[in-house]
Amino acid sequence: MDEFSFIDSIKQDVYYQPSVLKGIGDDAAVFRANNQDIITAVDTMVEGVHFSRETMDPLHVGYRALAVNISDLAAMGAVPAFFMVSIVIPDDWSAAEIDEVYSGMKQLAKEYRMDLIGGDTVSGKELVVSVTVFGLVPPDKSRYRSSAQPGDVLFVTGTLGDAQAGLEYLLGKHHFYDEAAAYFIGRHRQPNPRVSFALQLQALERVALNDVSDGIASEANEIAAASHVDLHIIYEDLPKVEYLGKLEKETCKPWVLSGGEDFELLGSVPEKDWAAVQQAAEASATRVTKIGWVLETNDTEPFVYLYEENKKSLLMKSGYTHLRQDR
Amino acid sequence: MDEFSFIDSIKQDVYYQPSVLKGIGDDAAVFRANNQDIITAVDTMVEGVHFSRETMDPLHVGYRALAVNISDLAAMGAVPAFFMVSIVIPDDWSAAEIDEVYSGMKQLAKEYRMDLIGGDTVSGKELVVSVTVFGLVPPDKSRYRSSAQPGDVLFVTGTLGDAQAGLEYLLGKHHFYDEAAAYFIGRHRQPNPRVSFALQLQALERVALNDVSDGIASEANEIAAASHVDLHIIYEDLPKVEYLGKLEKETCKPWVLSGGEDFELLGSVPEKDWAAVQQAAEASATRVTKIGWVLETNDTEPFVYLYEENKKSLLMKSGYTHLRQDR
Incomplete structure (x- = not known):
C-alpha cells in the first residue's frame, strides 16, 4: 500500500x-x-x-x-x-x-x-x-489546493530545484563552486517559508495554494486532482537560479520538476488578480513567476501537461514525463 | 540533564x-x-x-x-x-x-x-x-495543577496501581488468576480517561487537576510544586481494587504510589465543594475517594506527606518515602 x-x-x-x-x-x-x-x-x-x-x-x-x-x-x-x-x-x-x-x-x-x-x-x-x-x-480565508478553476493563472514563488542541488552537493554527487555551493546548501538546510507573500494575498477572493515539498510535479498533480482541473505548465518558464540554468538539462530538469523541498508556493488565481499577485510579491520582496494556466479537464482523472520546446507531454506526480500526441 | x-x-x-x-x-x-x-x-x-x-x-x-x-x-x-x-x-x-x-x-x-x-x-x-x-x-474553565489552595480536599478517581499490576502480569513477573488477570490487563492496555467526570465539575469555581500518568507520588509532587502548597495523603485511604488489597504490602505499595499509567485524575477542591465532587462522580458513574488534604507550606520547596499506620513520611516524586520526625 x-x-x-x-x-x-x-x-x-x-x-x-x-x-x-x-x-x-x-x-x-x-x-x-x-x-x-x-x-x-x-x-x-x-x-x-x-x-x-x-x-x-x-x-x-x-x-x-x-x-x-x-x-x-x-x-x-x-x-x-x-x-x-x-x-x-x-x-x-x-x-x-x-x-x-x-x-x-x-x-x-x-x-x-x-x-x-x-x-x-x-x-x-x-x-x-x-x-x-x-x-x-480570518474566517473563510484558508487557501486550499482544491480552489483552482479553469482560466486561472498558475504561478510559483522563488526558484525551483535549489534544495535538491544543495543535497546533491552535500552528498558529493555534484560539484559547485564556492558561491553557488553556499547558496544551494543554504536553500537545503534553511528553507525560507513564504509566509509574508501568502499574507499579502489575503485580500483576494480566491487563491489556490500548495507548498512545494515533494517537487512541483507532485504538487501540481495534487492541485489538479483536488480542484478537478487540468494544469498546463511551460518548462522554460519555471524559475531557475542562474547557477542551475547553466547546467546540462538532463542534470537540472529532474531537480526542478521533482527535487522537492524548496518550500516555495505553487498557486493559482483568476487572471484578473494576476496584477495583485505581482504587487503582493513586490510588497513581500518575493520573486513570483507565471508558469502556466488552468483549464477544464476532459478526463475523470485530471492531468498536468508540460510544454517543452513546443512539445506537449504529461507530467506525472513522480516528475516523469511522457509524450501524449492524442491530447 | x-x-x-x-x-x-x-x-x-x-x-x-x-x-x-x-x-x-x-x-x-x-x-x-x-x-x-x-x-x-x-x-x-x-x-x-x-x-x-x-x-x-x-x-x-x-x-x-x-x-x-x-x-x-x-x-x-x-x-x-x-x-x-x-x-x-x-x-x-x-x-x-x-x-x-x-x-x-x-x-x-x-x-x-x-x-x-x-x-x-x-x-x-x-x-x-x-x-x-x-x-x-469555556473561557477560564481550564483546570491547572497550580490551582490547589490550603484547606482543599484532595481526591482521586478510580483505583491505583492497576495498570502496573497488568504490566507485571504480562511480563510474567507476577501471577494473577483469570478474573483478576483480565481486569489488570484491561487497565494496562485500554485505560479509561476520566473525561465525563471532569466535565461534571465544570460548574465549580476552582478545581486543581492532574492525570496520574507517572504515579500518584509524581503527580502529587507536581501539584504541590505548581501550587506552592503541601499535600497530605493517607496511604490507607488510597483506593485499591480488591484483587490488589489482598497482596502483600511490599508488592502492592510501589504499584499504588508510583506504578503510574492508571490515567486516573488527582485533584483538589475547596472543602465546601466536596459534596459537589461526589455528585459529579455519581453522575458520571466514577468512583471518587477523598485521600487527604492541602495545607500551607513552610518550605521553599513544598512537600507531599504520606501517613501510614500513623507514621508520617515524605513522599518523593519517585514514590520513595522516608521518615521525617521533625515535621
Whole structure:
C-alpha cells in the first residue's frame, strides 16, 4: 500500500465535529472556534530518512523541522502562532546537540514570533523530530489546493530545484563552486517559508495554494486532482537560479520538476488578480513567476501537461514525463 | 540533564502571543481564540520504550496512544474534539498491523466523537506513534495543577496501581488468576480517561487537576510544586481494587504510589465543594475517594506527606518515602 492509498484508508468520510472545515487532504487542517479559523499541521523528520549528520548540523535539523511546518501554514494563508515539539532522543545524541536542535527552532520561531507551547521528550533508537504548528486565519480565508478553476493563472514563488542541488552537493554527487555551493546548501538546510507573500494575498477572493515539498510535479498533480482541473505548465518558464540554468538539462530538469523541498508556493488565481499577485510579491520582496494556466479537464482523472520546446507531454506526480500526441 | 531540567531549559519566560494562556508546564497547553479556550497536547509512544509486542497487540497500541492524550484533555477539564497522528513505521510492521493501530484509535475516537484531522506518515527503524489532541473548554474553565489552595480536599478517581499490576502480569513477573488477570490487563492496555467526570465539575469555581500518568507520588509532587502548597495523603485511604488489597504490602505499595499509567485524575477542591465532587462522580458513574488534604507550606520547596499506620513520611516524586520526625 503506498502512502496515498494509506491516507485514503484512514480519512474520515464524515466528521463528528461541525467545526472541522478541512480534515485530512491539504497542507494542514482547519477548524473554527468562534469565528476564528485555526490551522494546524504536523510534520515529522527521522534521522537517516529525512536528514543525516553528514548533510546537516543539529541546528539545521531544528531549523528545518520548524521551517517545513511553517511552510504548511504559509500554504494555507495563515499567520504562524504556536508550535509543539515531540522529540525521540537516541543515546548517540548529546544534550548539547539536542540543545542545538532547539536553538535552530527558536531562531526561526523568533522571526515569526511563534511560541513553543508544549511537547513530549522520550528516548528511542533514532532521532525523530515531530513538530505540530498552529496558525490563525480570518474566517473563510484558508487557501486550499482544491480552489483552482479553469482560466486561472498558475504561478510559483522563488526558484525551483535549489534544495535538491544543495543535497546533491552535500552528498558529493555534484560539484559547485564556492558561491553557488553556499547558496544551494543554504536553500537545503534553511528553507525560507513564504509566509509574508501568502499574507499579502489575503485580500483576494480566491487563491489556490500548495507548498512545494515533494517537487512541483507532485504538487501540481495534487492541485489538479483536488480542484478537478487540468494544469498546463511551460518548462522554460519555471524559475531557475542562474547557477542551475547553466547546467546540462538532463542534470537540472529532474531537480526542478521533482527535487522537492524548496518550500516555495505553487498557486493559482483568476487572471484578473494576476496584477495583485505581482504587487503582493513586490510588497513581500518575493520573486513570483507565471508558469502556466488552468483549464477544464476532459478526463475523470485530471492531468498536468508540460510544454517543452513546443512539445506537449504529461507530467506525472513522480516528475516523469511522457509524450501524449492524442491530447 | 534529567527530563525536568531539560523542559525548564526549553520553556519560554515570555510568550510573544497574548492568546497563550498556558504554555509548557501542565498536562496540556491552552490558547484563546475569540473567547473560546482551546487545549492541545502531544504524547509520543515508542516501541521498546513505552510498549512492546509482548504485552500489547497493535490495536492496543493505537487505543492507548489516543487514550493517554484524551486523559490530558480530561485533566484540563476539556471536551475532546480532534486529533492528529504522526507515525514512524519500521519494516517489521505490516500494513495490516498498522491498520490495527488506527482501528484502536478509531474505536476510542468514536466514543468521544473525535475527528482525525491530520498527521504524517514516515518510515524509520522503530514504531513511533505521536498523537496531538485538541479539546475545547469555556473561557477560564481550564483546570491547572497550580490551582490547589490550603484547606482543599484532595481526591482521586478510580483505583491505583492497576495498570502496573497488568504490566507485571504480562511480563510474567507476577501471577494473577483469570478474573483478576483480565481486569489488570484491561487497565494496562485500554485505560479509561476520566473525561465525563471532569466535565461534571465544570460548574465549580476552582478545581486543581492532574492525570496520574507517572504515579500518584509524581503527580502529587507536581501539584504541590505548581501550587506552592503541601499535600497530605493517607496511604490507607488510597483506593485499591480488591484483587490488589489482598497482596502483600511490599508488592502492592510501589504499584499504588508510583506504578503510574492508571490515567486516573488527582485533584483538589475547596472543602465546601466536596459534596459537589461526589455528585459529579455519581453522575458520571466514577468512583471518587477523598485521600487527604492541602495545607500551607513552610518550605521553599513544598512537600507531599504520606501517613501510614500513623507514621508520617515524605513522599518523593519517585514514590520513595522516608521518615521525617521533625515535621
